[in-house]
Amino acid sequence: MNRYLTHLRHVDLAVPDYDKQLEFYSGIWGLTPVAAEAGLSFLAAEGSPEQYVIRLRKAEEKRLDLVSYGAADPGDVDALAEQLLADGVQLITRPGAVTTPGGGYGFRFFDIDGRTIEVSSDVEARQHRRIEEKESIPVRLSHVVLNTPDLDRTRAWYEKHLGFRLSDTLSSPHMGEVMHFMRISTQHHSMALAKGPHTSLHHVSFELRGLDEYMYGTGRLLRAGTTKIWGPGRHLAGHNTFSYFLDPHGNTVEYTTELEQLDEDSWHPHVYDFSQPEVTDQWGTANPMSELVAKESFNDPDRGSFLAPPV
Template sequence: MPAYVSHVRYVALAVPDLLTEAEFFETTWGLTREAEHEGCLYFAARGSAEPFILRLRQTAERRTDLFALAALSAAHVDQLHDSLTSEGVEIVSTPAALEQPGGGYGFRFFDFEGRLVEVSADVAQRRSSPPEPRSGLPLGLSHVVFHAPDVSATVAWYEEHLGLKVSDWLDQFMCFMRGHGPKHHCMAFVAGAPTLNHVAFELANMDEMMRGMGRMMKARMPPKWGPGRHTAGDNSFAYFNSPAGFMIEYTAEVESLPEDWTPRSFPRAADVMDQWGTGRLAGPADYPPLKPDPALWVACEV
């Protein structure tokens, strides 16, 4: 099956303290606040043509409202809607003009485990230019990773329904998937209760990543894991927690794959997940226990 989508356009998160989260993403993480509409704040990255890559709004508890995938064309949006409908997938909204920055044409549905997914095309792109060299500012969104109780089943669902392709496995514990194009992954699934694992923002190279990391250190927000270099995707990484507790990543130099790529399977070993062995130098990770995202099977009102 051909891939219907190419990349993740944006992730929409909801937090109890919107002001603090918004301030953090704008001043420390390095995004730009582009718009405010119906209680939602929209953030773009200087180097991304997407009208926004992050949406924030306020809710009583932290949740992942939805994520959006870019379809190759409006015809692909219609084709995907029709095929998902015939396959019995729960459609939340039918293809129509989208009322958000950049507009576009899209629809929403629930995936295998109740994550709300938007697929869109014809989104008006903004004029962008890469951030100043050595600014350590994100170029755009790289990938989004979710936990799934049965990773193989979720991966099979995304292969079958959206045409995403498997790039690599980490044992049976984690799977990296790509859409149309050479980039190693735009999504990944990792074992655990169904909730967001992390959102990754791409920087131009490792030097820029280290500068972004330095900005976080100055803000007294040291990494939970990193700096390091993964094996699957070969990307450098540094993971942090946002003020609300979302795991977020600065990453750079993600591998590009040839068309005839054969997925690899790596062991779940420390020197595979962190080639350099530097990731733990900043301190042990202290991830809280996972619980299902309260937004599962909720048709977000905005």
Template structure:
């Protein structure tokens, strides 16, 4: 198999479980701005009218909060099968062999565990939904932007996503956070050194600066003060406003994430001590004031090395 095997095209969705399901559905629909596209007993699939992905967030009822899975897209069922062969060759634990999917949108996919025990899904041929461009001032997420994970060995976890899934390095923040891409978007995944294997945050992209600020304002009006932001990062050049959902998951509104030329891009190392690295605008304050203790969780997430119930 070619060393240039790059099966991942983009980020599809993230699945979370929560102990207060109705509260979560109300929050993500009526405050965060997502649209329920399918529901079953104790689970809601959220999409957005601006994205052809069938759904971008899955919320499931459970006794404990947990990250269920992170789902990426592949270009074809053949790539899914080739990925399965690669996982078997490298003795990586597969949770579900390649097969037809029964979740909304169907498709063909498999599930496996990354080196930290996180459940990863890769799928192809998922049915697309009709979509439209968001209107000016329509301050709802237009797609899932990226997800950031914590690990106790950032270099080993980075190597897995590069060597097995074909991700490319965009930039480093110091020597403790790397930004990984599968296409021209600067990153769809970032990996951070931490005392635990855990979810760092989930990021949702807004239509533009105005809509990003309006969404930030809506959260504030609903009593959710930003953990950090509004501001603009150095690496990725994207805006940020971080919040806690009702279950202490960190979620982010962002926009204008950098698009790179993959033929010419050379990774940089951003100095974490530089004010412009943390926030080019200088409006969000220092990360260490609030965000760092929350991001650098000391306990592993519940559910590592455990299949998702659905």
């Protein structure tokens, strides 16, 4: 199994209500605008060495533009590209210079559901800082969750082609398996795959400094009238806290902290029954998992499948 991927870099969103989205992410959500051009903005997390963790692009249709992962060096980028080509994966670009902030060396390709994935190395590190006590802004991007109509097929594709490993699974007696938590490091998951009616973004998650900061941030969003979907609570799989909100265009975004770090040599994946309330929320403080929560998490069908973003 290849292990070319090192970490999650950024998630790029296309949005019709660009100004409102930019105001949300750079304002109450707590990201820092670092670069912009006409209809394109790059936002960083203050505690992260990544040049940016969210990119917003003005577009007529809402879509997930791409998900970007890091690789250790150009050799790994080239090796992955050659392997994907040999396996018949459709490349959008060949490895070469990356022109977004921080530069680097990378390429793009479609996953099995038609999402654009980018892998890059040698991106210049951003000057970042230690997040202080009670400072309730994102430290870094934590993970991304993607909806797929064929859960096992998509899981197998990510395992075979990108070296993801299964950490845990959520299941229920009535629905069967509904979510796979996938890792590329000792972090419990950098990505999860959720069973959905269509290909779409489930949610994007941001790590806060600690429990206090996570609660301060959750409270700030609630007081500002941001639409809360679910939380605050603590999941069993991954052991992380959760507060899910909607951004202005209906994408689900999460504040989290204390995501589990695994010993990969001894770890064995669990199958958790999410119909048990303590599985979805160990604390019992969150509103119950409901059809409304699930419906918002399904999001709108993604208009970007097998259609590469223009930038």
